[in-house]
Structure formats: C-alpha cells, structure tokens
Amino acid sequence: MPSKVRLYQRSEHCISRTQISDNALKVLYKLKKEGFDAYLVGGCVRDLLLGREPKDFDVVTNADPDEIKKVFRNCRLIGRRFRLAHVHFGREVIEVATFRGEDAKQNDKQILNKEGRLLRDNVYGTIEEDVWRRDFTVNALYYNIKDYTVVDYVGGMEDHKAGMLRLIGDPETRFREDPVRMLRAVRFAAKLGFKLHPDCQKALHTTASVLDSIPSARLYDEVLKLFLSGSALQTFELLRQYGLFKVLFPATEKSLSFEEEGFPKLFLIKALQNSDNRIAEGKTVTAYFLLAAFMWEPVQMLAKELLKKGGDEYMVYQDAANEVLSRQIKVTAMPRHITTAMREVCSLQPKFNARVGAKPSRLLTHPRFRAGYDFLLLRAETGGADPELAEWWTRYQNANENEQRKMTAPVRNGQNKKTGLKRNYRRPSQNKPKPAE
Ligand code: ATP
Ligand code: MG
Numbered sequence: 001m002p003s004k005v006r007l008y009q010r011s012e013h014c015i016s017r018t019q020i021s022d023n024a025l026k027v028l029y030k031l032k033k034e035g036f037d038a039y040l041v042g043g044c045v046r047d048l049l050l051g052r053e054p055k056d057f058d059v060v061t062n063a064d065p066d067e068i069k070k071v072f073r074n075c076r077l078i079g080r081r082f083r084l085a086h087v088h089f090g091r092e093v094i095e096v097a098t099f100r101g102e103d104a105k106q107n108d109k110q111i112l113n114k115e116g117r118l119l120r121d122n123v124y125g126t127i128e129e130d131v132w133r134r135d136f137t138v139n140a141l142y143y144n145i146k147d148y149t150v151v152d153y154v155g156g157m158e159d160h161k162a163g164m165l166r167l168i169g170d171p172e173t174r175f176r177e178d179p180v181r182m183l184r185a186v187r188f189a190a191k192l193g194f195k196l197h198p199d200c201q202k203a204l205h206t207t208a209s210v211l212d213s214i215p216s217a218r219l220y221d222e223v224l225k226l227f228l229s230g231s232a233l234q235t236f237e238l239l240r241q242y243g244l245f246k247v248l249f250p251a252t253e254k255s256l257s258f259e260e261e262g263f264p265k266l267f268l269i270k271a272l273q274n275s276d277n278r279i280a281e282g283k284t285v286t287a288y289f290l291l292a293a294f295m296w297e298p299v300q301m302l303a304k305e306l307l308k309k310g311g312d313e314y315m316v317y318q319d320a321a322n323e324v325l326s327r328q329i330k331v332t333a334m335p336r337h338i339t340t341a342m343r344e345v346c347s348l349q350p351k352f353n354a355r356v357g358a359k360p361s362r363l364l365t366h367p368r369f370r371a372g373y374d375f376l377l378l379r380a381e382t383g384g385a386d387p388e389l390a391e392w393w394t395r396y397q398n399a400n401e402n403e404q405r406k407m408t409a410p411v412r413n414g415q416n417k418k419t420g421l422k423r424n425y426r427r428p429s430q431n432k433p434k435p436a437e
Contacts, residue, residue, distance in 0.1 A: 014051065036062055038144075069087070075087045141196070166197040179214055187222075215334045216330060219248065220334055255301060292371075303319075317347040343369070345371050355408060376389070
C-alpha cells in the first residue's frame, strides 16, 4: 500500500509531555533506552490533540512481546488474537504492542473466517505496515518519543482538524474484517462530535447486519463502552440511524415501533439523558439500570400479555423479565449479577402500586429499592406511571415512622384498599400511556 509519511514537528502540534501519564512516559523512555522504537498511538494521541484526557495510553514498538517482557519486570503477556504486553504500575496498565505486519495472504499467522472476519493476527511488522491495521485515520497517528514528532501515514492529522472519521482502506471490507469497528465508528462520532465520512456512512448501512456474527461476550463489552461513555443518547440515535441498534437490542427496537405520542421512546431517551448528565457531573452510573430501561418496554408488553391469564403481578413481571432477558443474553452476554439486578428493577415496578398496610415499609427495605424507585420516577416523568404515585413514594421515604403509618393506613372512603388510589384512577401502565402534563 502507498505510504506517504508526513511528520508533524513538536512546534506543529499541541501534545506536551505534561499531558502524558508518567507511567506511559516511563515505558516509552525505557524502550528507547534499550534501543527500540517507541510511540504512543491510537486513541490517546487523538485525545491529546483534542486537549482531552485519554482513557488509556497505548504504546507501540518494534520490540516483540518476548523482548518487551525482558525490558519490564512488571509485565504480563496477554491475548491470543493479538499478543500484547501489559506493563503494570499499581492500578494503571500501559498496553505495549508490537507493530503488526500487513500481508494477510502470505502468512498463515493471520486467519480470516468465511465472512472475511479476522480471527488471528500475530504477524509482526514495521510502523508503515502497522498503520494499515488501524481503523480510522485519526486513530493511526503515532507520537514518537525519540523526537516528539507526530507521524502520519494516512492523512489522519487533516481529518482530525476537520473532525472527520474516515476508515483506512475500503470501508465495507474493513467493517467485514471486524464488525465491531461499526460500533467504534458510532461511539467515536458521538463521543468526539466528529462526522462520519460519507463512505463510512454508506458502508454502515450496507454492513450493519454482519454485527450479529460477533461473539456475545465481546458485544456486551462494546455495549458498555457505547452507553457508559457520557454520550449515550447520541450513540443510541446513531445506532438506530444505521440499523445497528436492532442487531444489539432486537426486542427493544421492536417495541420502539409501537411508540405512540413519543412512547416508549421518551422513557428510553430520558434514561439515556439522565445517565449522560450523571457522567457529566462526575457521578457513577450503573450499567444494569440503563440496560433495564432498554428491556422495560418489551418486559411490560409481555407481562401485560401474560397477565390476561391472571396471576400475581410481581411473579408475572419476573417471568416476563426472565423471558426477555434470556433472549437478550444470546446477543449480548450479560453477567448474572447484571441480569439479576435488571430483573429486580423491572419486577419491583408493580410493587410500587401497593400503598396500604405493611407492603410499603417492606418494599423500602428491599436491597434494590433505590434503583426501583429511580426507575419509577423515570416512568412517571415520561407518562408511564402516575406522577402522584411517584410523588407519594418520595414523601413516604422521607417521612418519619408516624407519618409513614398514617400514609399507609387504609382509608375506605373513595379509595381502593389495596393501592390507596382513588377509585376512578386508571393506571396508565395498564392502559394506553398518556403523556405527562
Ligand atoms: P478509547 O480508548 O478512547 O475508547 P481508542 O481508539 O484508544 O479509544 P482502543 O480500543 O483503546 O480505542 O484501541 C487503541 C487503538 O487500537 C485504536 O485507536 C486503533 O488504532 C486500534 N484499534 C483498536 N480496536 C481496533 C479495531 N477493532 N480495528 C482496528 N484497529 C483497532
Ligand atoms: Mg484507548
């Protein structure tokens, strides 16, 4: 492949060593001292150029994994598909990779499956070859520790300035080689506010369905990155736009087609927005809460179907959640503690309807009460539950014991004994949802 290198001198770019983690610098200098080439590469260079703090620092070198291991005592070799070195400094890990080679056909160390997906890739090479393995031009910039230049073989710097995500090589081929690149395209577009190059957009439309060939465990990892990176809402919109969301969450996508007057999309949008807001405020977000929001509409639809045959609401919601989750984990393998929490959040929802007697105080002590209550608030805000019910629970939690007893005492006049609701109130969750006023 043609490689016209362009070097950006220190005076031509904004990357300063003060922005680079001390441990990454140690690794780079140590490799250099041992006579190897050493570069920062990928997302960290891209982010440093934007003045953003990189999530992690990736180093690339001409030393092979065994040589890297000899240089660092605190080093572990990992990976099968890509053999890599992890250099450990307490909690920080610096990933050190060897330049990868290029020629797929000539080397049996590189294996493609029948859809053109790369399964094994352990051919070492030079920096010129390594470039072509990278996904986007802006992810293929190398910061050289020897002279602090940025090395660019693919016009990545120009694209970076233009805020453009452009695939290296033919977009469709690159997506077929590794369909996760499609999710990365969307993730970077949302996170960095970059545009997707028109060729990349076209290839997304034509190749989206290939995503289902990715193992469910890897898809789950990517889903977490997509929705916990602070741009979940935009990510969601882009995934839907390119037909990727329906591959990741088929039942949710199907439920979205039933939306009326903005339901249930509004609920999901609000959940995503809240999550982004929390991240922006430096608060933590739990994956299971957001994932439960994805599952909620399909769970609710199925539960309503099952309830026609009767049964305890809580148990029916549990069954519905089990059913919906067991289908979802075939696509995105979620760990058990996550699915358990999701099921609880969903099946607690009908329990919030009981406001009389001992049930409310029992619900308050449920380990998942807080998440369930937050979920209820979200439903109430978006027309899926009675706002008065949510407000009652807000008051109930903050009330003292005496007040709580009064709040849950059965009032017979004009009220339903079981729920404490006025007789003529029809629960929106059991009827066509009404927008909040
Ligand atoms: P971030 O860490 O901010 O999520 P990143 O671009 O650093 O983004 P990593 O997964 O850390 O993403 O990967 C580091 C680099 O490795 C990328 O910038 C890219 O050059 C290369 N890379 C990672 N995954 C792929 C892939 N699926 N296909 C091609 N290149 C990849
Ligand atoms: Mg990275």
